[in-house]
Structure formats: C-alpha cells, structure tokens
Amino acid sequence: MKDVLHLKLISFAIPCYNSEEYMTHCIETILTGGDQVEIIIINDGSKDNTLKIAKEFEKKYPTIVKAVDKENGGHGSGVNKGLELATGLYYKVVDSDDWVNEKSLQKILKQIEEFQKKKQEVDVLIANYVYEKEGTQKVVRYSNLPENQIFTWKDTKKFKTGEYLLMHSVFYRTEFLKNTNIHLPEHTFYVDNIFVYYPLPKVKTMYYINTDFYRYFIGREDQSVNEKVMISRIDQQLYVTNEMIHFGSPLKYQKENPKLCNYQLHYLAIMMTICTILLKIQNTQESKEKNKKIWNELKQFDQPLYKKLRYHSLAFFVCLPRFIAVPGYKIAQKIYKFN
Numbered sequence: 001m002k003d004v005l006h007l008k009l010i011s012f013a014i015p016c017y018n019s020e021e022y023m024t025h026c027i028e029t030i031l032t033g034g035d036q037v038e039i040i041i042i043n044d045g046s047k048d049n050t051l052k053i054a055k056e057f058e059k060k061y062p063t064i065v066k067a068v069d070k071e072n073g074g075h076g077s078g079v080n081k082g083l084e085l086a087t088g089l090y091y092k093v094v095d096s097d098d099w100v101n102e103k104s105l106q107k108i109l110k111q112i113e114e115f116q117k118k119k120q121e122v123d124v125l126i127a128n129y130v131y132e133k134e135g136t137q138k139v140v141r142y143s144n145l146p147e148n149q150i151f152t153w154k155d156t157k158k159f160k161t162g163e164y165l166l167m168h169s170v171f172y173r174t175e176f177l178k179n180t181n182i183h184l185p186e187h188t189f190y191v192d193n194i195f196v197y198y199p200l201p202k203v204k205t206m207y208y209i210n211t212d213f214y215r216y217f218i219g220r221e222d223q224s225v226n227e228k229v230m231i232s233r234i235d236q237q238l239y240v241t242n243e244m245i246h247f248g249s250p251l252k253y254q255k256e257n258p259k260l261c262n263y264q265l266h267y268l269a270i271m272m273t274i275c276t277i278l279l280k281i282q283n284t285q286e287s288k289e290k291n292k293k294i295w296n297e298l299k300q301f302d303q304p305l306y307k308k309l310r311y312h313s314l315a316f317f318v319c320l321p322r323f324i325a326v327p328g329y330k331i332a333q334k335i336y337k338f339n
Contacts, residue, residue: 008038009112010090011174013082015042015075019096020049026094027057031064032102036109039065040082045072076184076191083177089116090125090171093195097217098168101130104213108171111209122150123176123203129168129214140169145208152205153259159266165200167192168214172199189233190240197244197267201253201260231278234287238294241271245298249305268305269312272298 012030016023023041030039039061041054054067070081079093089112094100108127115122126145131138144157180199184191230237250264275294279287299306 007035008088009033009036009109009116010092010171011038011040011082011086011088013040013042013079013086013091013093014096015044015078015082015093016046016050016054016096017044017072017075017078018046018048018050020046020053023050023053023096026096026099027065029099029102030094030105031061033105033109035063037064037105038086038088040068040085041065042068042070042078042081044070044074044078073186074188074191076188076194077186079184079191079195080186083174083182086174088174091174091177092171093167093192094214099215099217101211101213101215104209104211107211108209108213111207115207120150121173121176122205122207123173124199124206125171125173126165126169126206126208127171127211127213129166129216130212131218132215133218139212141210142169142208145206147208147210150205150207153203153257153263156259156263159263164267164270165196165263167195168216170196176202185240185243188239189236193240193267193271194244197264198247200264201257227278227281230274231282234275234278234282234290237278238275238290241268241275242294242297244268244271245301245305249302251304251308265308265312269309272309 010033014023014026014030027039027041030037039057041057043051043054051067051069054065054069058065058067066085068081068085070077075095082093083091104127108125111125114120126142128139128141131140140162142159142163144159144163145151146155177199180202182195182198184194245268250261250268253261253264272294276291279291295306295310298309
C-alpha cells in the first residue's frame with residue numbers, strides 16, 4: 001500500500017447536468033463526512049445554475065469540494081473526469097438527484113480507517129442501497145455476502161434476483177480502479193452497468209457492510225430509468241449491452257472462478273432481458289427486428305455464451321410471447337420496485 005495516511009478516504013464524484021433543483025441536498029449529505037471526504041462536482045455543460053451552486057460550495061468548503069466545469073459529454077464523461085481527479089483512497093459516484101445516509105457514511109469511513117490501520121487493501125467495498133419511490137422504500141441488501149470481513153469470490157453464495165452489484169452499492173479502491181484503465185463511453189446513458197461490470201474479474205478482495213447507505217431516488221418523469229424514457233433510448237441500452245457482451249465471455253472464468261462466472265452470466269442475462277422486454281413493450285415492427293438482431297449478433301459472436309444466456313431462466317421467460325412476458329415483467333416491477 002502506497003500511503004496508509006490518506007487524508008481523503010473517499011472521493012465522491014457527482015456528475016451534474018441541469019441539477020440546480022436537487023444537487024444541494026445530495027452534496028450536503030456527503031459533506032457530513034468532513035475532511036475525510038473529497039467531493040468532486042462535475043458540471044457537464046449545464047444550462048442552469050448548476051455551476052454557480054458548485055462554485056459556491058467550493059468557496060465555502062475549499063478543502064473538501066472541487067467544482068469542475070466541462071463541455072457536455074454525458075454521465076459517463078462525468079464519471080471519467082471524477083476518476084481522473086480523484087485523490088481519495090476509494091472512489092464513489094453519487095448521482096445529483098440521489099443522496100447518502102449520514103450515519104451509514106460514518107460507518108463506512110470508520111471501516112476504511114480500519115483498513116488503513118491494518119494496512120489492508122480491499123478492492124471493493126459494498127453497502128446497501130435503497131429505492132426511494134413515491135413515499136415507499138425498497139432496501140437492497142446482500143444476503144449472499146459475508147458481513148464485516150474481507151472475502152473473495154469463493155466465499156460468496158448465489159446472488160438472488162434483485163441482488164445485483166450496482167454503481168449505487170460499490171466503492172472501488174481508487175488506485176485499483178485506475179489500474180483497470182476503465183473509460184466509459186460518452187454521450188451514452190446506462191454506462192453505470194459497464195462501470196461495475198468491467199472491473200469485477202480483477203477484483204481479488206471484497207468487504208460488505210450491511211448498512212443502508214445510498215438513497216436511489218426514482219420518480220422523475222425525465223429520469224433515465226423511467227420506463228418511457230428507457231424505451232425512447234433503447235438504442236443506447238442495446239449499445240451498452242453489446243459492449244458488455246464483447247468485453248469477453250464470463251465462461252473463460254468457469255473453471256478458475258466459477259462464482260464470478262455465474263454472477264457475470266446472471267448480469268448479462270438481466271441486460272439481455274431488459275433489452276428484450278422493452279422492445280416487446282414498444283411492440284413495433286422495428287423493435288421486433290432489433291430484438292432479433294441483438295440475439296442473432298450474440299449467437300454469431302459467441303455461440304456458447306448465446307446458449308447460456310438464451311436459456312437462462314430470466315432471458316428465457318422474456319423471450320416467450322409478448323402476452324406472457326410483459327405482464328410477468330409488470331409483476332416483477334411491483335415486487336422489486338425498480339423504475
């Protein structure tokens with residue numbers, strides 16, 4: 001470990017685009033971490049007062065907040081810029097309309113201090129996230145992970161439906177993440193899937209804290225996870241899914257790291273499922289052709305992977321006729337509270 005006396009334990013990147021209405025709450029919850037945190041507010045070419053608000057915070061908290069102004073490049077561009085500038089021991093992305101739980105933040109900072117004292121390198125720290133939707137809450141916990149101990153993939157149990165590692169739940173060690181050379185596509189939505197998925201094969205050590213840290217707000221009509229918005233941006237969802245497929249087959253880890261292999265197969269299956277179900281909801285001739293195309297391209301690119309995903313329980317279900325698949329999706333939507 002290069003420096004066990006990091007002044008900043010976590011670098012928080014907050015990509016912002018026209019975020020004047022809600023970014024203040026997000027920032028204020030993270031400020032409770034004091035001088036142990038670094039807050040990098042990235043103004044992604046906003047046309048409102050986002051940059052002004054960011055600079056006001058920077059002026060008031062010069063040892064904590066950095067205000068960065070850049071041309072519009074999309075969410076992935078903001079994540080890339082934050083990682084480039086991050087100096088904290090861990091790197092965490094928080095969307096400007098979300099927020100964090102202050103008590104959970106203190107628990108996580110305390111645990112990172114323990115890592116430092118014991119000179120332990122943990123590649124990824126995991127915490128719970130909470131769907132905040134229309135006055136209701138749905139907590140996503142990880143019953144399959146050992147709590148309060150350093151563990152590897154071999155120590156994990158099967159991930160249940162809904163227990164995915166998302167950008168909301170992971171804190172990657174900054175040096176580790178930079179060494180993966182990850183660079184998210186610009187002007188593209190849904191790249192948070194790439195952010196979490198790509199580094200996983202290189203992860204050697206993990207740590208799970210069962211605390212409800214990230215508050216994931218769902219409810220704005222213009223949100224990228226709003227179903228209507230997702231359908232209108234289906235080409236970007238298809239692009240991201242295709243990029244993840246071409247990243248490399250999880251099957252190559254089947255012998256040496258079967259649990260990593262199974263998790264990545266499950267993740268790719270849910271990505272293909274999302275694409276298929278949204279195209280079925282759209283229900284046009286064009287959407288039907290797009291659905292055939294993505295599955296055919298996968299088959300031509302990697303037939304063994306195609307067979308694994310095509311007959312995975314999730315993907316198999318949504319590939320059933322529309323009158324079965326769409327109602328089933330709506331039921332799952334109510335149970336798991338997503339979008």
